[in-house]
Amino acid sequence: MICSYHLIYSLLLHIFTQYSIHLVHTNQLQIVTQTSLNTQREREMLNWGPVFVAVVLFVLLSPGLLFQVPGQNRCVEFANFHTGGASILIHTLLYFGVICLFLIAIEVHLYFGRLLHTHTHTEMADWGPVVIATVLFVLLTPGLLCQIPGNGRYVGFCNMETSGLAILVHTIIFFALIVIFLIAIGVHIYTG
Numbered sequence: 001m002i003c004s005y006h007l008i009y010s011l012l013l014h015i016f017t018q019y020s021i022h023l024v025h026t027n028q029l030q031i032v033t034q035t036s037l038n039t040q041r042e043r044e045m046l047n048w049g050p051v052f053v054a055v056v057l058f059v060l061l062s063p064g065l066l067f068q069v070p071g072q073n074r075c076v077e078f079a080n081f082h083t084g085g086a087s088i089l090i091h092t093l094l095y096f097g098v099i100c101l102f103l104i105a106i107e108v109h110l111y112f113g114r115l116l117h118t119h120t121h122t123e124m125a126d127w128g129p130v131v132i133a134t135v136l137f138v139l140l141t142p143g144l145l146c147q148i149p150g151n152g153r154y155v156g157f158c159n160m161e162t163s164g165l166a167i168l169v170h171t172i173i174f175f176a177l178i179v180i181f182l183i184a185i186g187v188h189i190y191t192g
Helices: 002-018 049-060 085-105 128-140 164-185
Strands: 021-024 045-047 111-115 188-191
Touching: 049 085, 049 128, 049 164, 085 128, 128 164, 128 188
Parallel strands: none
Antiparallel strands: 021 188, 045 111
């Protein structure tokens, strides 16, 4: 089992380095005591900012919850709990733009948790949270691939509908996956 993870990791590393994108995987967390805090890099804590921004934007920009652009009958419809291919595309572009604004331009950070030694690349922007959150936004938009719970079923597939409960369940799944990718695994994508 561990051997397959290393094989997948080395394959992904090879793919990313071929296209001049670097994937930094920090698989060792080093807990630092207060007496050994010598440099600024050792003072860094877990950055929950990308997770917080991604989850809040997932809820706010889920098509059909607050608004849907384009709507089924109008340009903009509010709280109709429907979705469609065009609206998922528009909402994904909105999601990508807003998350880039918060994570790349403004650089939102939220620190709490245990202390650890991290690798920082100050000269390059970290596109890992943006790419992972955008891909998860598309894959977990209720009604596109699946809807948990579905309307009248436990799971609905490709029904282009949503509900408040489905958005809640998909948000919990989104939160769990983004914490795994950004906090536990520590995926970073640097272009340069």
